[in-house]
Amino acid sequence: MRPQKISREQLLHSCAVVFKDSGLHGTSMEALARACGLTKAAFYHHYPTKQALLADVLAYTHAQISQYLFAVAYDEQRSAAERMAAINQRAAKLFMDGPIGCLMGVIAVDAPGASPKLLTAVQAFFDEWAQAFAHLYRCHWPAPQAERLGQQMVALYEGAILMARTYQDPQRIRQAGELALSWLDNAPAATASGAG
Numbered sequence: 001m002r003p004q005k006i007s008r009e010q011l012l013h014s015c016a017v018v019f020k021d022s023g024l025h026g027t028s029m030e031a032l033a034r035a036c037g038l039t040k041a042a043f044y045h046h047y048p049t050k051q052a053l054l055a056d057v058l059a060y061t062h063a064q065i066s067q068y069l070f071a072v073a074y075d076e077q078r079s080a081a082e083r084m085a086a087i088n089q090r091a092a093k094l095f096m097d098g099p100i101g102c103l104m105g106v107i108a109v110d111a112p113g114a115s116p117k118l119l120t121a122v123q124a125f126f127d128e129w130a131q132a133f134a135h136l137y138r139c140h141w142p143a144p145q146a147e148r149l150g151q152q153m154v155a156l157y158e159g160a161i162l163m164a165r166t167y168q169d170p171q172r173i174r175q176a177g178e179l180a181l182s183w184l185d186n187a188p189a190a191t192a193s194g195a196g
Contacts, residue, residue, distance in 0.1 A: 011036050011046060012060040016100040019057055024050075024110035024118075051115055054107070058121040061103045066128060069094060073132035080139040081184055087132070088177025095161045096170040102161050130154045133180065140187030153180050 014035045019027050029050055033043035047053035072086045095101050104125045107114065114122075134143075134150030141149060153176070160176035163169070 006036055006038060006046075009060070012057050013100070015053060016057050016061050016103055019054060020099075020101050020103045020106050023106050024054065024114060051118065055117055055121060058104070058107065058118065058125070061100050062121065062125045062128070064100065065094070065125070070128055070132040073135045080136045081181060084136050084181050084184055085177075087136075088174070088180060091157065091177065092170055092173045095157075095173055096164055102158065105158050105161060108158075126154050129157075137183065137187070140184055142188075149183055153183075156180075 015032050018035045033040045069090050072083055104122050108122050130150040133153040134146045137146035137149045156176045160172045164172040
């Protein structure tokens with residue numbers, strides 16, 4: 001019997017949703033196959049192990065969120081405050097309503113059982129997110145402080161996402177965004193970088 005057909009993007013998207021909802025350890029190959037509309041045998045034709053699949057799902061998710069969210073930080077046609085506001089608006093929508101939400105945070109919680117390759121993928125995601133924030137903060141802050149603020153914002157957002165989901169309250173994510181904007185507003189008067 002020939003394996004059932006599904007596009008790679010459809011398969012990765014469907015699996016990302018399952019991993020986001022159930023975590024690494026709570027997700028079975030059977031649940032992944034069912035989410036893709038495949039038999040278990042057909043699914044194994046695409047991916048023989050859950051770890052191999054998750055590596056591709058993380059890369060897919062990273063690329064999707066990078067394009068939708070992180071790229072906004074580098075749109076030099078807008079001011080840093082406008083870009084930060086746009087990121088915050090998109091983040092609230094993505095992490096509360098988006099089907100893949102913050103899969104990286106879910107996998108990070110399962111990190112003790114994850115392979116080093118998977119942890120590296122999650123770290124790369126968080127690092128890129130922090131760099132996007134730091135890029136905006138460098139418009140008003142010296143580089144070392146901007147880097148630190150970028151890392152702090154990722155930590156605040158991840159906490160806000162967790163609280164928003166726990167309490168079904170998207171205001172938690174919006175509050176993180178308000179803080180992100182306030183750090184732009186409360187920047188030192190002048191910096192040596194002047195990057196925009």
